[in-house]
Amino acid sequence: MIKTIGVIGAGVMGAGIAAQAANAGLAVVLLDIVPGAAAQAIATMGRAEPAAFMHSRAARLITPGDLGADIGKLAVCDWIIEAIVERPDAKRALYAQLQTVRKPGSIVSSNTSTIPLATLTDGLGADFAADFLISHFFNPPRYMRLLELVAGPATRSDAIAAVRACCDVQLGKTVIDCRDTPGFIANRIGSLWAGMAVRHAIDLGLTVEEADAVMGRPLGIPRTGIFGLMDLVGIDLGPHVAKSLLASLPADDAYCRLYREEPLVARMIAEGRIGRKGKGGFYSRAADKSRLSIDLVTGEYRQQQEARLASLQTRKPADLADHPDIGGRYARAVLLDTLGYAASLVPEIAGDIASVDAAMRLGYNWKYGPFELIDRLGAGWLARALAADGRAVPALLAQVGDRPFYRVEAGTLQAFGVDGSYQNVARPDGVLLLDDIKRAGKPMARNAGASIWDIGDGVACLEFHTKMNALDQDVLGMVGRAVGMGAKGAFKALVIYNDGEQFSVGANIGIALFAANIAAWGEIEGAIAAGQQAMLALRNAPFPVVGAPAGMALGGGCEVLLHCAAVVASAETYMGLVEVGVGLVPGWGGCATMLARWSAAPKLPRGPMPAMSKAFEMISTAQVSKSAAEARDLLLLRDSDGISMNRDRLLADAKARALAMVADYAPPPSAKLRLPGPTGATALRMAVDGFVAMGRATAYDAVVGGELAIVLSGGDTDHTVEIDEDDVRGLERAAFMALLKKPGTLARVEHMLETGRPLRN
Ligand code: NAI
Numbered sequence: 001m002i003k004t005i006g007v008i009g010a011g012v013m014g015a016g017i018a019a020q021a022a023n024a025g026l027a028v029v030l031l032d033i034v035p036g037a038a039a040q041a042i043a044t045m046g047r048a049e050p051a052a053f054m055h056s057r058a059a060r061l062i063t064p065g066d067l068g069a070d071i072g073k074l075a076v077c078d079w080i081i082e083a084i085v086e087r088p089d090a091k092r093a094l095y096a097q098l099q100t101v102r103k104p105g106s107i108v109s110s111n112t113s114t115i116p117l118a119t120l121t122d123g124l125g126a127d128f129a130a131d132f133l134i135s136h137f138f139n140p141p142r143y144m145r146l147l148e149l150v151a152g153p154a155t156r157s158d159a160i161a162a163v164r165a166c167c168d169v170q171l172g173k174t175v176i177d178c179r180d181t182p183g184f185i186a187n188r189i190g191s192l193w194a195g196m197a198v199r200h201a202i203d204l205g206l207t208v209e210e211a212d213a214v215m216g217r218p219l220g221i222p223r224t225g226i227f228g229l230m231d232l233v234g235i236d237l238g239p240h241v242a243k244s245l246l247a248s249l250p251a252d253d254a255y256c257r258l259y260r261e262e263p264l265v266a267r268m269i270a271e272g273r274i275g276r277k278g279k280g281g282f283y284s285r286a287a288d289k290s291r292l293s294i295d296l297v298t299g300e301y302r303q304q305q306e307a308r309l310a311s312l313q314t315r316k317p318a319d320l321a322d323h324p325d326i327g328g329r330y331a332r333a334v335l336l337d338t339l340g341y342a343a344s345l346v347p348e349i350a351g352d353i354a355s356v357d358a359a360m361r362l363g364y365n366w367k368y369g370p371f372e373l374i375d376r377l378g379a380g381w382l383a384r385a386l387a388a389d390g391r392a393v394p395a396l397l398a399q400v401g402d403r404p405f406y407r408v409e410a411g412t413l414q415a416f417g418v419d420g421s422y423q424n425v426a427r428p429d430g431v432l433l434l435d436d437i438k439r440a441g442k443p444m445a446r447n448a449g450a451s452i453w454d455i456g457d458g459v460a461c462l463e464f465h466t467k468m469n470a471l472d473q474d475v476l477g478m479v480g481r482a483v484g485m486g487a488k489g490a491f492k493a494l495v496i497y498n499d500g501e502q503f504s505v506g507a508n509i510g511i512a513l514f515a516a517n518i519a520a521w522g523e524i525e526g527a528i529a530a531g532q533q534a535m536l537a538l539r540n541a542p543f544p545v546v547g548a549p550a551g552m553a554l555g556g557g558c559e560v561l562l563h564c565a566a567v568v569a570s571a572e573t574y575m576g577l578v579e580v581g582v583g584l585v586p587g588w589g590g591c592a593t594m595l596a597r598w599s600a601a602p603k604l605p606r607g608p609m610p611a612m613s614k615a616f617e618m619i620s621t622a623q624v625s626k627s628a629a630e631a632r633d634l635l636l637l638r639d640s641d642g643i644s645m646n647r648d649r650l651l652a653d654a655k656a657r658a659l660a661m662v663a664d665y666a667p668p669p670s671a672k673l674r675l676p677g678p679t680g681a682t683a684l685r686m687a688v689d690g691f692v693a694m695g696r697a698t699a700y701d702a703v704v705g706g707e708l709a710i711v712l713s714g715g716d717t718d719h720t721v722e723i724d725e726d727d728v729r730g731l732e733r734a735a736f737m738a739l740l741k742k743p744g745t746l747a748r749v750e751h752m753l754e755t756g757r758p759l760r761n
Contacts, residue, residue, distance in 0.1 A: 020141045020171055264294075545565050554575070
């Protein structure tokens, strides 16, 4: 097993890879040829946005050094990753040096984007070739889930297995096997797509706004489309990749045939207009901060304008590509080039279409890979459109005919293979996807907001499926139903999980606002009490309930997790009790649970004040963890809760955890609390007043903080009395109701619903 990693080259990629390895808890040696550069890179990453480190502690796992003086430090490394300048001679010279220091059995890999493996190992001997492979990370390495792996004919199979396991389980990547061809999968297809998306936009006379509107969401591509994406990654990056692809691909490759240097792009690079990291790019800001964009004909900036095309009203990629207006023709032209190219590259670049789709989804954040997109258009449609355009129809496309590339057979997803037959899409061991389970059968129970699925071995999965997985009466109803079913023996453990990007953004506040506007106070109070009961039912269930969040788990979504017997969280989990942002307090046991957790925290000084203050600090500032590791600091996760680095392993990890808890399971006892009462509330209110005086809190923050102070200080009590968590739940309900009747809270709720941002009133 790989425990110590060496990274050489502390640039954009090397530093990011080192950070992710440290996030995984691995020991890292980071070296650079420039003295001091590695140490500097660690410091820079500590300030990076989005954050490179999941926790400030991770930085301490990296030992920086200078290649010249410290190369000997690599002797302890199980795996050495090279991420230096993209030049074969420089890389080979470094490998020759490594041969003198690295330990027997250690593995060396390159992060090269474009250089063939055979070129990299040339002249270095059989021993080196056996230990060498290419591991291609995407930028930024913490957040991009794709890892392209290329092994040579001489690479040891145990070295491949070790790197695969480390990248998958520890670094959390989806490992895709690629053939040793230029640009591997994602950049090969992605570069052609980008080139054609620019070229056709210019030739057809679209504005940048129109091109991005068409090339983005309607096709399941991020809303940055093409020009926004180039601004984001740097306009100067494209020509580097293009140069390398042009040099290494045969002249009759479609990439070389279709490539065209764009004078506008060359001019922008020459003028330093390389995107967000430079003096603006296709989009920019005027001196008065108004939004500008480039006129693709003149190359001059003008005021940004909204894209208004009839084709943007279409709902499906097929309708867009068939639309007669300029947007439709643009989509069609780019799709024909890109999808035709992708179809022509299997099996040259990868053994199967599922790998190509996964690479584009994860490397370029596309919702659908090329073959999934082809299925949405129809493989037959694409073949006929290519033929009508006088172009060659790729063999694979001709072979599949009018059938889809993917089909579901006996509940299992299958993909069309190069041998002309459909094969099951295999998942690595330990990867369980709810999508696969859904294909195979019907839910055990379902309503509009949530479903219960049988995930095997006597474990059920409660899935939310409202918009952003907001919690409403349907979801709460299904929570109650799940507990009832489990109590009757329908399953022996429950996992709360969904495949969505966000676990849950919290209670549906639109409903609360509606009820408040018609003064349906009784209904609202009933709903809060029902929510508290649902959470308590989860906590007191006679079987283990394991929460398995990824992405945002906010407000009520966070409270669901606080009531689970255990949590296994994706490393990328952003948790917080954010109710004050909408002028409310956590009302479903969040306050009670945080008081209980902080009261039992071993490192906190004794007495009633510290626990109350800690809970107040995080709830009154709506603090959200930027990772699962940070959620542990806030006690939103317990030390006993698990963290999974790989999103695709989360459900299986949570299920295993649930099964391990089944024997002798007993729900946790309700905590007894000693809280300071009114003296504590006064102290908290004075603190908030201080923040208001300093301008760090608003007038209405003080009102909300005042109600929160009553709840967290325990109401009418004092530290000599032991109270129950349930007493705090009563205070939560009262504070919630009091706040919901205030105009300041209603203004916050309305603002949040309209803009998605908190109102600072
Ligand atoms: P970079 O220019 O940001 O960093 C390269 C670092 O390597 C610099 O700190 C430099 O001082 C150091 N260096 C150069 N020669 C060295 C040597 N002989 N020994 C030790 N250190 C040396 O480059 P970046 O972008 O991090 O790229 C590194 C590698 O990763 C390249 O092979 C590149 O093709 C590949 N790559 C880059 C991606 C990106 O988005 N930037 C994405 C995926 C791969």
